[in-house]
Amino acid sequence: MDTMERVTARPYPVRVSGRRDPELSRWLWLVKWAAALPHFVILAFLWLAFVVLTAVAGVAILLTGRYPAAIFDFNVGVLRWTWRVQHYSYGALGTDRYPPFTLADVPDYPARLEIDRPERLSRGLVLVKWWLLAIPHYVIVALFVGGFGPLFDGDGSFPWIFTGLVGVLVLAAGVVLLFTGRYPEPLYDLAVGMDRWALRVAAYAGLMTDAYPPFRLDTGGADPGTVEVDTPAPSIAPEAAATGTGWTARRVTSVVAGAVLALTGSGLAAAGGAMLWADRTQRTDGLLMTPHRHYDTSSYALVSEEIDLPDLDLGRFGPDSLLGTVRVEVPTSAAQPVFVGIARTDDVETFLNGVAHARISDLSRDAAPVLVPGDRVPADPASAGIWVASTAGSPPQALTWDSEGGDWSVVLMPPDGNAGFGLTVRAGAEVPALPWLAGGALGLGGVLLIGGLVLMVVPVTRAAHRV
Missing domain, CATH: 2.60.120 (Jelly Rolls)
Structure with a gap:
């Protein structure tokens, strides 16, 4: 029987660090949006796969209490890649060194992210921590890093985007850098602290830890974060070295393509089911x-x-x-x-x-x-x-x-x-073609869903043998 003990000096299992370049270009930050565009496109698909694999991991945790190691390494890689791009671009403007295209840890890059892989996770928390328990943090993260949502008018809606405090701080730092050649260190430390908070919440909502993110702004490039938790002493094990994971470029591509196909297939199947339901139950005089x-x-x-x-x-x-x-x-x-x-x-x-x-x-x-x-x-x-x-x-x-x-x-x-x-x-x-449309959507959706799952399961299984 495990005994609970108070751990007071254990680092929080999500560690986000950054190192500001001593010399930064005055003008490069003005065009980093274009330079980082390939990363933004790739990350959009990687995050799609992240969401799908997190749902798969959630089912695994619910059944076994364990986060599949290969999926854990993939999702850590997505967060790590995201942080490098943020640090390079408008999450910090901390470096002019172009981010590498890899999920693996790059020890000499100025932005790093590490997450301890837990041996076991709570089966009950997996149902509530990503939405209910994380709501207070979502509010704070929205204030820090901004977001987007629908804006309604009389004719419909369209997306709108709002920037957070990080965007304001980084813009101010960029203007100062442009005219003086210096990056104000307090602005960098504060921006990184807010980014760190957001990434901790992303890892918690991604089911990668049961340790609740602390309500504390740890500023500065070095991650000083510790948190007092009541936990079984042996419950957290160090993360495996990222360079030893089995996530090759081909396997990552397969997972991303599989996630796109699976989500598309799920959407088509859901639409087909809705059409079939309407055809069978919602008709008046045919x-x-x-x-x-x-x-x-x-x-x-x-x-x-x-x-x-x-x-x-x-x-x-x-x-x-x-x-x-x-x-x-x-x-x-x-x-x-x-x-x-x-x-x-x-x-x-x-x-x-x-x-x-x-x-x-x-x-x-x-x-x-x-x-x-x-x-x-x-x-x-x-x-x-x-x-x-x-x-x-x-x-x-x-x-x-x-x-x-x-x-x-x-x-x-x-x-x-x-x-x-x-x-x-x-x-x-009358819409006489509705049953045919419903059947077609269900059939095509099922094929895409199965194909997407195959494209995801095969590389995850093979990567697991390398962990």
């Missing part, structure tokens, strides 16, 4: 329908987003197999008569040219219509002669159309030409 949406507008008409169907003769795989029968419904909640029509988009634009109308971007979600201004009163829609299908009168109204190739728009408006109205509407389509 059609997939959107929820009811209510719209109020001060204009003369509501116009749907463009429905673009390939205008090709593809037999059973033609445009009618994509949507099949289309139905637009206006239930009894509408307080006045309504005209509903489907026509080619060019004809609709001509009919509503100069007429104030509102465009609906997506019936499947809540989004305010976009008003298109105009000063002309529309003609009677029933007499326009452009509609391939139409209906008019007091609600409830339902328009049915057998789809065909082309660009189409749905128009809803009062038949008397008055401006300002409100109505509730929903739309749907």
